[in-house]
Amino acid sequence: MNRLKDARTGKTLKRIEREIGRAYLDKPRLSQIENGKLNPVPGDIPAFLAAYGAEEVTELWDASDLDYGVKRPRSERKPDRNKKTGRIHIRTSQKIAKRFHAIRKRYGYHTGEQCFIAALDALEQEKKRTAPTAGTVETAGVSRSPQSNDSPSIGQGGQNVNDSSAISKPI
Known part of the structure; x- marks a missing residue:
């Protein structure tokens, strides 16, 4: 569950839209994000934190809200030593x-x-x-x-x- 509506504290969606500064994040899309129907793009999370006045991601979203199911890049993963693979x-x-x-x-x-x-x-x-x-x-x-x-x-x-x-x- 996200806490974006609570964190907005008197700001309008139009003002949030201007503060985030992303052309694709218009009022309808922001409303869907606030209502939990959409998740923000991971690269936009810092802009959301600034616009909503939060310091930590956990102030606005639960960890399960932002679990995109994406693995870390291969370069950051530990090698699987049990597999003998070639490229x-x-x-x-x-x-x-x-x-x-x-x-x-x-x-x-x-x-x-x-x-x-x-x-x-x-x-x-x-x-x-x-x-x-x-x-x-x-x-x-x-x-x-x-x-x-x-x-x-x-x-x-x-x-x-x-x-x-x-x-x-x-x-």
């Missing part, structure tokens, strides 16, 4: 950032981290699916099994790669 910062164009957020929302990911994890998982699955089979060696764009001794392999550009420098050797 990835990616600079990209606005077009790509908008695309990322659109995809994130389309697929129902609530955070960028969830979407990022899903993308990493999808990349790993794709890599496993397209990876060469065990025992196959890739050399100069040619995949061949070490057990095969069949016809010459053709590499990039159509040239024969069966010379001694490009022959696949068993692992």
Whole structure:
């Protein structure tokens, strides 16, 4: 419960409005703040204290009235030593950032981290699916099994790669 009406002591709302000096705090809004329907912006509290002649915030409001549910800035918080976290910062164009957020929302990911994890998982699955089979060696764009001794392999550009420098050797 606020005590603004009691603290006003004979001043009109028009006078309070002038003393606070904020264009967006007109008489109707001040009335709503006095009646407890709105809370002041935290940056305006010193102006309210001066206009209402109070020295402490607790003279005008209870602590529960001004609990905005806002956490302190990260720089002021104690680090959470139980979490092992890392930070990835990616600079990209606005077009790509908008695309990322659109995809994130389309697929129902609530955070960028969830979407990022899903993308990493999808990349790993794709890599496993397209990876060469065990025992196959890739050399100069040619995949061949070490057990095969069949016809010459053709590499990039159509040239024969069966010379001694490009022959696949068993692992």
